[in-house]
Amino acid sequence: AQSVAQPEDQVNVAEGNPLTVKCTYSVSGNPYLFWYVQYPNRGLQFLLKYITGDNLVKGSYGFEAEFNKSQTSFHLKKPSALVSDSALYFCAVRESYGGATNKLIFGTGTLLAVQP
Amino acid sequence: NAGVTQTPKFQVLKTGQSMTLQCAQDMNHNSMYWYRQDPGMGLRLIYYSASEGTTDKGEVPNGYNVSRLNKREFSLRLESAAPSQTSVYFCASSEIRTYQETQYFGPGTRLLVL
Numbered sequence: 001a002q003s004v005a006q007p008e009d010q011v012n013v014a015e016g017n018p019l020t021v022k023c024t025y026s027v028s029g030n031p032y033l034f035w036y037v038q039y040p041n042r043g044l045q046f047l048l049k050y051i052t053g054d055n056l057v058k059g060s061y062g063f064e065a066e067f068n069k070s071q072t073s074f075h076l077k078k079p080s081a082l083v084s085d086s087a088l089y090f091c092a093v094r095e096s097y098g099g100a101t102n103k104l105i106f107g108t109g110t111l112l113a114v115q116p
Numbered sequence: 117n118a119g120v121t122q123t124p125k126f127q128v129l130k131t132g133q134s135m136t137l138q139c140a141q142d143m144n145h146n147s148m149y150w151y152r153q154d155p156g157m158g159l160r161l162i163y164y165s166a167s168e169g170t171t172d173k174g175e176v177p178n179g180y181n182v183s184r185l186n187k188r189e190f191s192l193r194l195e196s197a198a199p200s201q202t203s204v205y206f207c208a209s210s211e212i213r214t215y216q217e218t219q220y221f222g223p224g225t226r227l228l229v230l
Contacts, residue, residue: 009156032217043120043206043221044159051217090158094217103149103174104219108158 002027004091006107013081014115021076021110023091032094033074034104035065039087047089050074061085081114088112117142120222122207128228129197137192137225139207147210148190149219150174150182152203159206165190166212197229 003026013019025031032051036044048059055067065076076089088111092104123138141148146167151159161174163182171182179201181193190209194201204226208219 034218036221041224043223044208044219046218046220049218103161103164106159108156 002093002105004033004093004105004107006089006091006110008110009108010111010113012113012115015083016080019078019081019085019112019114021089021091021112023074023076023107025072025074025091025093027093031067031074033065033067034092034094035059035063035074035076036090036092036106037061037087038090038109044090047076081112083114083116086112086114119143120207120209120220122205122222122225124225125223126226126228128230129194130230131198133197134193134195135197135227136194137205137207137227138189139191139222140189141207141209141220142188143209143220144187145209145220146187146212148184149208149210150180150190150192151206151208152176153206153224154203162192162205194227197227199229201227202229203227 005024034049035047037047038044048057050057050067058064063078067074088109090109091107120141149164150162153159160176162180165171165184168187183191204224206224207222210219
Protein backbone atom coordinates (compact mmCIF):
# COMPACT_ATOMS: atom_id res chain seq x y z
CA ALA A 1 0.00 0.00 0.00
CA GLN A 2 1.10 3.53 -0.72
CA SER A 3 2.20 5.69 2.19
CA VAL A 4 4.05 8.89 3.01
CA ALA A 5 5.99 9.88 6.08
CA GLN A 6 6.84 13.35 7.32
CA PRO A 7 9.44 12.71 10.03
CA GLU A 8 9.37 16.20 11.54
CA ASP A 9 6.35 17.57 13.38
CA GLN A 10 7.86 21.05 13.30
CA VAL A 11 10.64 22.84 11.46
CA ASN A 12 12.01 26.15 12.74
CA VAL A 13 14.01 28.45 10.48
CA ALA A 14 15.09 32.08 10.56
CA GLU A 15 13.78 34.44 7.93
CA GLY A 16 16.13 34.60 4.96
CA ASN A 17 17.60 31.16 5.58
CA PRO A 18 16.93 28.18 3.32
CA LEU A 19 14.26 25.75 4.44
CA THR A 20 13.64 22.05 3.89
CA VAL A 21 10.55 20.08 4.84
CA LYS A 22 11.11 16.35 4.53
CA CYS A 23 8.91 13.68 3.00
CA THR A 24 9.56 10.04 2.22
CA TYR A 25 7.24 7.73 0.38
CA SER A 26 6.47 4.10 -0.27
CA VAL A 27 4.70 3.11 -3.48
CA SER A 28 4.33 0.13 -5.74
CA GLY A 29 4.97 1.57 -9.14
CA ASN A 30 5.72 5.07 -10.32
CA PRO A 31 4.97 7.69 -7.68
CA TYR A 32 2.66 10.65 -8.10
CA LEU A 33 3.65 13.05 -5.31
CA PHE A 34 2.16 16.30 -4.08
CA TRP A 35 2.81 19.09 -1.61
CA TYR A 36 0.00 21.13 -0.09
CA VAL A 37 0.10 24.06 2.34
CA GLN A 38 -2.49 25.00 4.95
CA TYR A 39 -2.58 28.46 6.47
CA PRO A 40 -4.40 28.92 9.80
CA ASN A 41 -8.16 28.39 9.56
CA ARG A 42 -7.97 27.77 5.82
CA GLY A 43 -8.29 24.82 3.47
CA LEU A 44 -5.35 23.12 1.81
CA GLN A 45 -3.73 24.84 -1.15
CA PHE A 46 -1.84 23.00 -3.86
CA LEU A 47 1.87 23.90 -4.07
CA LEU A 48 3.40 21.49 -6.56
CA LYS A 49 3.42 17.94 -7.84
CA TYR A 50 5.73 15.37 -9.38
CA ILE A 51 4.25 13.11 -12.00
CA THR A 52 7.14 12.47 -14.37
CA GLY A 53 10.08 14.28 -15.90
CA ASP A 54 12.60 16.53 -14.16
CA ASN A 55 13.48 15.59 -10.61
CA LEU A 56 13.35 19.23 -9.52
CA VAL A 57 9.80 20.51 -9.52
CA LYS A 58 9.02 24.21 -9.16
CA GLY A 59 5.78 25.37 -7.59
CA SER A 60 3.94 28.30 -6.12
CA TYR A 61 5.38 31.00 -3.83
CA GLY A 62 9.01 30.17 -4.72
CA PHE A 63 8.86 26.60 -3.41
CA GLU A 64 10.44 23.65 -5.14
CA ALA A 65 10.75 19.96 -4.40
CA GLU A 66 13.37 17.43 -5.31
CA PHE A 67 12.31 13.93 -6.26
CA ASN A 68 14.92 11.32 -5.34
CA LYS A 69 13.99 7.84 -6.46
CA SER A 70 16.90 6.03 -4.80
CA GLN A 71 16.13 7.59 -1.43
CA THR A 72 12.34 7.52 -1.99
CA SER A 73 12.15 11.14 -0.91
CA PHE A 74 10.35 14.25 -2.07
CA HIS A 75 11.63 17.08 0.12
CA LEU A 76 10.15 20.56 -0.12
CA LYS A 77 12.64 23.42 -0.31
CA LYS A 78 12.87 27.17 -0.57
CA PRO A 79 16.13 29.15 -0.88
CA SER A 80 15.05 32.02 1.39
CA ALA A 81 12.26 31.66 3.95
CA LEU A 82 9.70 34.36 4.66
CA VAL A 83 7.70 34.84 7.85
CA SER A 84 4.60 34.49 5.67
CA ASP A 85 5.67 30.93 4.79
CA SER A 86 4.77 29.86 8.33
CA ALA A 87 2.05 27.24 7.88
CA LEU A 88 1.29 23.53 7.99
CA TYR A 89 2.71 21.56 5.07
CA PHE A 90 1.40 18.21 3.85
CA CYS A 91 3.04 15.70 1.56
CA ALA A 92 0.73 13.31 -0.31
CA VAL A 93 0.93 10.39 -2.71
CA ARG A 94 -1.68 9.14 -5.12
CA GLU A 95 -3.09 5.86 -3.85
CA SER A 96 -3.53 3.91 -7.04
CA TYR A 97 -2.81 4.10 -10.69
CA GLY A 98 -4.94 3.63 -13.73
CA GLY A 99 -8.10 3.64 -11.72
CA ALA A 100 -11.12 5.88 -11.79
CA THR A 101 -10.14 8.04 -8.85
CA ASN A 102 -7.29 10.17 -7.67
CA LYS A 103 -7.38 9.26 -4.01
CA LEU A 104 -4.50 10.79 -2.10
CA ILE A 105 -2.75 9.48 0.99
CA PHE A 106 -1.58 12.37 3.16
CA GLY A 107 1.27 12.58 5.61
CA THR A 108 0.66 13.85 9.12
CA GLY A 109 1.90 17.34 8.32
CA THR A 110 4.89 19.47 9.29
CA LEU A 111 4.45 22.83 10.95
CA LEU A 112 6.89 25.37 9.52
CA ALA A 113 7.70 28.28 11.81
CA VAL A 114 9.77 31.10 10.33
CA GLN A 115 11.18 33.49 12.89
CA PRO A 116 11.80 37.14 11.95
CA ASN B 117 -14.96 30.91 -10.08
CA ALA B 118 -15.60 30.23 -6.42
CA GLY B 119 -13.82 26.85 -6.56
CA VAL B 120 -14.98 24.57 -3.75
CA THR B 121 -17.45 25.96 -1.24
CA GLN B 122 -18.60 24.43 2.02
CA THR B 123 -21.42 25.20 4.42
CA PRO B 124 -21.65 25.73 7.31
CA LYS B 125 -18.27 27.10 8.41
CA PHE B 126 -18.83 26.14 12.02
CA GLN B 127 -21.36 23.98 13.83
CA VAL B 128 -21.97 22.82 17.39
CA LEU B 129 -24.02 19.66 17.90
CA LYS B 130 -25.16 17.68 20.86
CA THR B 131 -24.48 13.95 20.96
CA GLY B 132 -27.12 12.13 18.95
CA GLN B 133 -28.12 15.05 16.77
CA SER B 134 -27.88 14.82 13.01
CA MET B 135 -26.64 17.26 10.42
CA THR B 136 -25.56 17.50 6.80
CA LEU B 137 -22.42 19.22 5.58
CA GLN B 138 -22.78 20.71 2.13
CA CYS B 139 -20.12 20.95 -0.57
CA ALA B 140 -20.26 22.35 -4.08
CA GLN B 141 -17.68 22.90 -6.81
CA ASP B 142 -17.90 24.96 -9.97
CA MET B 143 -14.86 23.54 -11.79
CA ASN B 144 -16.79 20.80 -13.60
CA HIS B 145 -14.74 18.14 -11.83
CA ASN B 146 -15.81 14.53 -11.91
CA SER B 147 -14.41 13.40 -8.56
CA MET B 148 -15.23 14.72 -5.10
CA TYR B 149 -13.96 13.79 -1.65
CA TRP B 150 -14.68 14.26 2.04
CA TYR B 151 -11.81 14.32 4.55
CA ARG B 152 -11.53 14.89 8.25
CA GLN B 153 -8.52 16.55 9.82
CA ASP B 154 -7.48 15.77 13.36
CA PRO B 155 -4.33 16.94 15.18
CA GLY B 156 -1.34 14.70 14.54
CA MET B 157 -3.24 12.53 12.07
CA GLY B 158 -3.21 14.57 8.89
CA LEU B 159 -6.16 14.21 6.58
CA ARG B 160 -8.12 10.98 6.43
CA LEU B 161 -10.52 10.15 3.64
CA ILE B 162 -14.10 9.50 4.76
CA TYR B 163 -15.90 8.95 1.45
CA TYR B 164 -15.30 9.79 -2.16
CA SER B 165 -17.24 9.94 -5.38
CA ALA B 166 -15.32 9.11 -8.54
CA SER B 167 -18.09 10.43 -10.74
CA GLU B 168 -21.72 11.49 -10.59
CA GLY B 169 -23.84 8.61 -9.37
CA THR B 170 -21.08 6.70 -7.58
CA THR B 171 -19.80 6.81 -4.01
CA ASP B 172 -17.27 4.68 -2.14
CA LYS B 173 -15.94 4.35 1.36
CA GLY B 174 -12.60 5.76 2.29
CA GLU B 175 -10.41 5.10 5.31
CA VAL B 176 -12.83 6.21 8.07
CA PRO B 177 -16.46 5.90 6.84
CA ASN B 178 -18.16 4.68 10.03
CA GLY B 179 -20.82 7.06 11.31
CA TYR B 180 -21.14 8.94 8.02
CA ASN B 181 -23.18 8.80 4.84
CA VAL B 182 -22.80 10.72 1.61
CA SER B 183 -24.88 11.77 -1.35
CA ARG B 184 -23.61 12.86 -4.74
CA LEU B 185 -26.59 14.99 -5.60
CA ASN B 186 -25.30 15.97 -9.04
CA LYS B 187 -21.96 16.70 -10.62
CA ARG B 188 -21.53 19.87 -8.57
CA GLU B 189 -22.66 18.81 -5.11
CA PHE B 190 -21.47 16.20 -2.62
CA SER B 191 -22.95 16.18 0.87
CA LEU B 192 -21.82 14.44 4.06
CA ARG B 193 -24.36 13.41 6.68
CA LEU B 194 -23.88 12.54 10.31
CA GLU B 195 -26.98 10.60 11.38
CA SER B 196 -26.21 10.49 15.11
CA ALA B 197 -23.27 12.67 16.04
CA ALA B 198 -20.70 11.47 18.57
CA PRO B 199 -17.94 13.42 20.37
CA SER B 200 -15.38 11.41 18.36
CA GLN B 201 -16.67 13.17 15.26
CA THR B 202 -15.45 16.53 16.54
CA SER B 203 -13.09 17.53 13.77
CA VAL B 204 -12.50 19.82 10.83
CA TYR B 205 -14.09 18.51 7.66
CA PHE B 206 -12.78 19.32 4.20
CA CYS B 207 -14.35 18.72 0.85
CA ALA B 208 -12.19 18.47 -2.27
CA SER B 209 -12.63 17.89 -5.97
CA SER B 210 -10.44 16.82 -8.88
CA GLU B 211 -10.42 15.72 -12.45
CA ILE B 212 -9.57 12.13 -13.25
CA ARG B 213 -7.57 12.55 -16.42
CA THR B 214 -3.90 11.65 -16.24
CA TYR B 215 -1.75 14.58 -15.09
CA GLN B 216 -4.86 16.36 -13.79
CA GLU B 217 -4.92 14.69 -10.41
CA THR B 218 -4.56 17.84 -8.30
CA GLN B 219 -7.24 18.08 -5.66
CA TYR B 220 -8.76 21.46 -4.81
CA PHE B 221 -10.02 21.98 -1.29
CA GLY B 222 -12.80 23.95 0.29
CA PRO B 223 -12.28 26.18 3.36
CA GLY B 224 -13.51 23.54 5.81
CA THR B 225 -16.28 23.05 8.36
CA ARG B 226 -15.37 23.03 12.04
CA LEU B 227 -17.65 20.65 13.92
CA LEU B 228 -17.87 20.39 17.69
CA VAL B 229 -19.94 17.58 19.17
CA LEU B 230 -20.72 17.96 22.86
